[in-house]
Every structure is written in C-alpha cells, then in structure tokens.
Amino acid sequence: MExxxxxxxxxxxxxxxxxxxxxxxxxGRVICILCKKEFAYHRSSSSLAYHxxxxxxxxxxxxxxxxxxxxxxxxxxxxxxxxxxxxxSKSATDRLTNxxxxxxxxxxxxxxxxxxxxxxxxxxxxxxxxSYKPPCRTTVTTxxxxxxxxxxxxxxxxxxxxxxxxxxITGDHWxxxxxxxxxxxxxxxxxxxxxxxxxxxxxxxTETRHFADKCAxxxxxxxxxxxxxxxxxxxxxxxxxxxxxxMRALPYEHIACNAHILQRTITVCLDGSGFAGVLAKCRxxxxxxxxxxxxxxxxxxxxxxxxxxxxxxxxxxxxxxxxTLAMVSRLLRNREAVQATLDQQxxxxxxxxxxxxxxxxxxxxxxxxxxxxxTELLGGEAYVSCSVVLPAFRHLDRVMDITDDDPxxxxxxxxxxxxxxxxxxxxxxxxxxxVATALDTRFKDxxxxxxxxxxxxxxxxxxxxxxxxxxxxxxxxxxxxDDQPAQKKRRSALLLGSDSExxxxxxxxxxxxxxxxxxxxxxxxxxxxxxxxxxxxxLSVVARKYLASPATSVPCERLFSLAGHIVQKKRAxxxxxxxxxxxxxxxxxxxxx
Numbered sequence: 112m113e114x115x116x117x118x119x120x121x122x123x124x125x126x127x128x129x130x131x132x133x134x135x136x137x138x139g140r141v142i143c144i145l146c147k148k149e150f151a152y153h154r155s156s157s158s159l160a161y162h163x164x165x166x167x168x169x170x171x172x173x174x175x176x177x178x179x180x181x182x183x184x185x186x187x188x189x190x191x192x193x194x195x196x197x198x199x200s201k202s203a204t205d206r207l208t209n210x211x212x213x214x215x216x217x218x219x220x221x222x223x224x225x226x227x228x229x230x231x232x233x234x235x236x237x238x239x240x241x242s243y244k245p246p247c248r249t250t251v252t253t254x255x256x257x258x259x260x261x262x263x264x265x266x267x268x269x270x271x272x273x274x275x276x277x278x279x280i281t282g283d284h285w286x287x288x289x290x291x292x293x294x295x296x297x298x299x300x301x302x303x304x305x306x307x308x309x310x311x312x313x314x315x316x317t318e319t320r321h322f323a324d325k326c327a328x329x330x331x332x333x334x335x336x337x338x339x340x341x342x343x344x345x346x347x348x349x350x351x352x353x354x355x356x357x358m359r360a361l362p363y364e365h366i367a368c369n370a371h372i373l374q375r376t377i378t379v380c381l382d383g384s385g386f387a388g389v390l391a392k393c394r395x396x397x398x399x400x401x402x403x404x405x406x407x408x409x410x411x412x413x414x415x416x417x418x419x420x421x422x423x424x425x426x427x428x429x430x431x432x433x434x435t436l437a438m439v440s441r442l443l444r445n446r447e448a449v450q451a452t453l454d455q456q457x458x459x460x461x462x463x464x465x466x467x468x469x470x471x472x473x474x475x476x477x478x479x480x481x482x483x484x485x486t487e488l489l490g491g492e493a494y495v496s497c498s499v500v501l502p503a504f505r506h507l508d509r510v511m512d513i514t515d516d517d518p519x520x521x522x523x524x525x526x527x528x529x530x531x532x533x534x535x536x537x538x539x540x541x542x543x544x545x546v547a548t549a550l551d552t553r554f555k556d557x558x559x560x561x562x563x564x565x566x567x568x569x570x571x572x573x574x575x576x577x578x579x580x581x582x583x584x585x586x587x588x589x590x591x592x593d594d595q596p597a598q599k600k601r602r603s604a605l606l607l608g609s610d611s612e613x614x615x616x617x618x619x620x621x622x623x624x625x626x627x628x629x630x631x632x633x634x635x636x637x638x639x640x641x642x643x644x645x646x647x648x649x650l651s652v653v654a655r656k657y658l659a660s661p662a663t664s665v666p667c668e669r670l671f672s673l674a675g676h677i678v679q680k681k682r683a684x685x686x687x688x689x690x691x692x693x694x695x696x697x698x699x700x701x702x703x704x
Contacts, residue, residue: 121156125163125170128152145170199240207238208246212254216693217700219676222248222255252689259692262699266310270339275300276652278339279366279660280312281347282330283667284321285674289683292317293674293690294326296333297666299492301659305641309492309661311670311698312337316687323356330361345660350375350538364543369500370486370663372535373507374432377482380527381435385520386475389468390427390435393442396449396462397424406452413448424449432486436479439472474521481510490665495636497660498551500544505559507532546572547657550650551636555629573621576649620650673697 120126126141129149141152141159145167150159163170199207215222224230225245235243246254270278279299286292296312313333319325334340345364348354349371358365381390400406401424411421425441427434442449446469453463464472485503489496511525545568548554557565624647630639636658644651674694678685685693 121152122159122163126150126152126159143167199238199243203238204243207234207243208250209254211245212251212258213700215251216255216258216696219673219693219697221682222251225251255692255696259696262696266699267337269302269308270298270300270337270342274303275308275655275659276342277301277344277656277659278342279345279347280330280333280339280343281661281664281667282333283349283664283671284317285314285667285671287674287678287683287690288680289678289685291687292321293687294329294333295667295670295674295694296330297492297670298337298339299659299661299666301637301655305637305644305655307492307494307637307659309666310702311695314670314674314691314694316690321353323353323360326353326357327360330357344656345540345543347661347664349664350535355538364540366497366540366543366660366662367538368662368664369489369504369539370432370665372539373482373486373489373532376528376532376535377435377479378429379531380524383527384524386471386524389464389471389475390439392462392464392468393438393472394426396453396464397426397438397442399462400424400449401426406456409455410445410448410452413451414445417448417451419445419448433479433483436476436483439476439479443469443472443476471520474518478510478521478524481507489662492661492666492669495551495658496662497544498547498554498636498658500539500662501541501548502554502559504532504536542571543657543660546575546653547660550654550657552627552630552639553632553634553636555625555627569621569625572653575653576621620647623647624650670694670698 120128120141125145126143129137129140129142131137139152140149142149143162143166148162150162152159211225214220215224225248231243231245234245235241277300280296281299282294282296284292284294293314294317295314297309298312299307299309302308313336315329315333317325317329330346331340334343343363345366346358346361347366347368348358350367355365355367381387400410407423410424414421422441422445424445425434425437427438450463485507488499488503508529511528513522513525517525545557545560545564548559549557549568549572557568560568627643630636640647640651640654640658647654674690677693677697678690
C-alpha cells in the first residue's frame with residue numbers, strides 16, 4: 112500500500128504532491144491537506160481553488176486576508192531610489208551589445224575589455240542605468256563571428272557580380288608575435304561607378320615552409336575561397352626568389368612591388384657610397400641623444416631658445432622605408448641646436464660633423480627626397496598607382512642625371528643607383544605598366560617613354576582590342592597572352608593620347624581616344640573614364656582591368672600593421688581563425704567608414 116508523504120505543492124501549500132513508496136514524487140496527483148482528498152493535477156489550479164472555496168471556506172478567507180495584508184504591507188514600504196530609475200529595454204541592451212562588439216573589432220581592442228570596471232561605469236553613466244552590465248566575452252565573441260560572416264557575405268556578393276570583371280590581388284607573408292606565419296591577401300577592383308575598391312581577403316595561417324609550390328597553392332586556395340579564380344588579373348608580391356618562382360607557376364600576370372625595389376636600391380647604394388661615413392656619424396649623434404634623457408632635455412631647451420619646434424631626433428632603421436632621409440632631414444633642421452648642446456658637453460665634441468660633412472648631408476637630402484615622394488606615390492591604394500610607375504621612375508632618372516657641379520661621391524652614388532635600379536627592374540612587368548600608363552588620361556602622351564617605343568604600346572593595345580572583341584564574355588578568364596594586349600592598351604591609352612604621330616591603322620575607338628586631350632595631373636583618371644566609358648565601350652573594359660592593379664604590395668604591409676595591433680604579446684595565443692576574423696573585420700569596418 113502506498114504511503115502519503117507531505118511534499119509542499121500548489122495553492123500556497125494547501126495541497127501536497129503524492130509520493131510513492133519508492134520515494135519518487137508523482138506530480139500528476141495532489142492531496143488536500145485539510146480533507147486528504149486526492150485530485151489530478153495538470154499545472155492548472157482552477158479546480159483546486161474551487162475545492163478550497165467550496166469545501167473549506169474558512170481557510171479560503173484566511174488566505175485572502177493574508178494576501179491582502181501582504182499587498183498592504185508592500186504599499187506601505189518605502190520605495191528604494193534605484194527602483195524609480197528606468198531600466199534599459201531589451202532592444203536597447205541588444206543594440207548596445209552590437210555597438211560594443213563593432214567597436215572592439217574595428218579598433219582592435221582586446222575582447223576582455225568588457226570586464227573592465229571602468230568601461231562598466233562609463234556605460235552605466237551613459238545609459239543612465241546603474242544596473243547595466245556589459246556582455247560577457249563569450250557573447251562578444253559570438254557577435255563578432257556573426258558580424259564577420261555577414262560582412263564576408265556582402266563582400267562575396269560584390270565580387271561575384273558582373274562587375275568587377277577583374278580583380279587584382281596583393282600578397283605577402285608575416286610572422287606574428289606568437290611566431291606563427293600568416294599569408295595576407297588584399298583584393299583591388301574598379302566597380303561599376305568607376306571607384307577603386309580595396310579590402311582584405313584573408314590573413315590565413317600557413318603551416319608549411321614558404322617554398323614556391325606551397326606559396327602558389329596558398330594563393331589558389333584564397334582565390335577559390337572567394338570565387339575569383341577566373342577574375343584575377345594580376346598578383347602583386349615582393350621580389351623574393353620564392354615569390355617569383357611561385358608566380359611563374361600561376362596563370363596570372365605578376366607585378367613586383369616597385370616600392371621594395373626602390374628601397375632596396377637606396378639601401379645598397381648608401382652602403383657603398385661616399386655617404387657611408389657621414390651617415391655613421393649621424394647615427395652616433397642621434398644614438399647619443401636617444402640613450403640620454405638628460406641630453407634630450409638639453410636639446411629641447413636649445414630648440415626653444417633658438418625659436419624652433421621642440422622635437423626629438425630620428426634614428427634610421429634598415430627595414431623602415433625613408434627612415435634615413437627622415438634622420439638626415441631632422442638633423443639638418445636642428446643643426447644649430449645639436450651643435451650648441453654638444454658644445455656644452457666637452458666629452459662629446461669628437462662626434463661633431465665638419466662643414467664638409469654637413470654639406471654632404473644637404474646633398475643627400477636632395478637626392479633622397481624624390482625617392483621618398485615616389486615611394487609614397489606608388490604606395491597608395493585609394494587611387495590609381497599602376498599607371499604612375501613609368502612616369503615616376505622617369506622622374507628619378509632625371510634626378511639622377513650627372514651634372515657638371517656634382518662632386519665625386521655624388522657621381523658615384525648616382526651611377527650606382529642607376530645601375531642597381533635598372534638591374535632590379537628586370538623583374539618588373541614593364542609591358543603591363545606601359546598599357547596602364549597609356550590608359551591614364553594624365554599620361555597618355557607617353558612622354559616617359561622614348562619616342563620610338565610609343566607606337567609599340569598603341570599597336571599592342573590595338574591587338575588587345577581585336578583579340579578581346581570576338582569573346583567579350585570571356586573577360587572573367589585568368590590573364591593570358593590574349594588578355595595582355597587589352598591590359599597594355601589601357602596603360603598606353605593613358606600615356607599616348609596626345610601623341611601627334613598617329614599611323615591611321617587603329618580602330619576608330621582607339622583613334623578617338625588618342626585624340627582626346629590629356630587631363631591635369633591633379634584630376635582623377637577614373638572619373639574621366641566614368642564620364643567617357645559609354646563612348647569607349649571596348650577600351651573602357653581594358654582600362655577597368657589595367658588601372659585596378661596596385662603598383663606595390665604596400666596594402667598587405669598595412670594589413671600586417673593592423674594585425675600587429677591585434678596579435679600582441681598578451682594575445683599571442685589567439686586562434687588562427689580568430690586572427691583572420693579580427694584582422695579582416697577591422698579592415699572591412701574601417702573601409703565602410
């Protein structure tokens with residue numbers, strides 16, 4: 112026989128759940144504690160309340176009195192201050208969580224910042240809700256993952272449209288603070304409105320050594336992942352031997368980073384020139400001030416006394432572009448203050464530069480300033496840079512021309528610079544640059560080329576148009592020999608448009624383009640093509656392909672600088688997939704702004 116054991120149940124304990132002999136509770140049956148009558152129970156207390164009111168009215172009245180007393184007591188209780196403050200709604204809290212996740216991703220903040228007491232206080236003050244607590248790290252991580260998936264889906268939709276027909280990519284390897292190797296890849300294309308777009312495709316961890324076949328395989332994996340394997344026009348990398356070999360194995364045009372080439376030439380020529388000795392002295396002077404806070408303070412005082420801006424000297428770094436020029440320029444600008452400070456320190460008089468050495472620094476600054484300008488000009492990703500390569504290097508050739516008043520050490524530097532740069536340009540895709548320059552309406556006169564080579568560019572561009580015309584729909588295919596003429600014509604049309612020696616053998620479209628006047632150097636060639644693409648239907652397709660390619664792999668270097676803010680010493684154990692999401696998402700969100 113079953114035993115009834117009181118287990119407090121519904122109706123404020125007036126009913127108990129039935130308990131079996133084996134100790135389990137049967138929540139499908141309840142027992143009235145007043146009359147021991149058993150009822151079926153299905154989580155509804157209406158029948159139980161009817162039983163109490165009908166069979167036990169005294170108990171029902173007592174329950175009502177107790178309830179009324181509780182309500183009356185609650186009304187008499189003094190309300191706490193925080194109970195009168197309005198709480199944030201669920202929708203407002205969700206919006207704030209999304210904004211927090213976006214801020215953390217875009218500005219490379221560590222996710223555990225949501226546990227910062229200071230941030231909590233700021234959010235509570237801003238929201239006027241002292242009870243608000245930021246989301247936990249898991250919630251923020253989930254939000255960032257969903258945000259990454261959404262942004263990547265949008266980017267994929269852009270890349271698979273009819274436009275862009277061509278996508279240029281840049282790639283390079285990077286080693287994180289955790290000693291992990293990553294391949295960074297960025298994509299570049301011109302959209303239907305003739306705007307130049309650039310954003311990160313991936314920062315993927317690589318497990319193998321950087322052999323040529325593995326590098327080529329990695330680039331193909333990225334292209335397949337984004338569905339652009341048939342749209343890639345060029346791949347821009349540095350001039351490392353493994354990268355050059357990898358690009359030869361791929362069916363795409365290769366562009367070597369012109370900024371790397373130029374900076375390597377500068378470094379080699381400085382080491383073997385007559386400037387090496389004076390630069391060594393400069394580094395010693397700068398190092399003296401860098402290592403002595405007291406000397407730096409004295410230098411700043413001298414700068415203020417002489418009415419100059421208080422600024423620190425700059426030490427050059429072999430891997431930092433234009434840092435030698437920055438060191439020389441800063442030292443020349445503060446020459447008087449440096450001399451006055453060192454004169455007060457008799458034990459350092461031996462490191463002072465002579466008048467002849469100061470003169471060398473002035474000549475070196477004049478030589479390196481055009482190199483800095485060209486490096487920064489070619490390194491942009493928000494404007495057309497591929498068509499600027501030939502005019503820029505022609506400008507450097509004129510700067511390095513030897514004059515009668517050049518001393519021997521300057522002549523030595525210029526000769527070495529011209530020889531080394533010419534040798535390194537052997538890996539440069541000059542054919543691509545010629546076409547891109549011709550298609551840039553700022554340089555369509557092709558004055559950066561010898562006169563006898565200008566017609567060759569127009570001829571190759573005409574061949575491209577003829578080869579591409581019968582298979583207009585094939586513009587999504589990888590760059591081949593048939594595609595190369597179309598690319599070259601874009602560049603040549605930009606450089607040679609004002610040439611007066613037309614041979615009359617070109618198509619009407621190319622003839623009309625060559626007759627167009629060149630635009631100002633300050634104008635945007637893409638805006639010109641946006642306004643005239645309807646008049647040059649076939650030629651505009653070629654221009655869209657050639658003008659989208661960057662001249663350097665600098666966009667990847669910027670991507671690695673961004674990754675360096677994320678993968679720090681305190682975050683060196685980040686999972687590779689999280690590194691990819693954080694770096695790419697930060698890049699995408701900043702581009703949207």
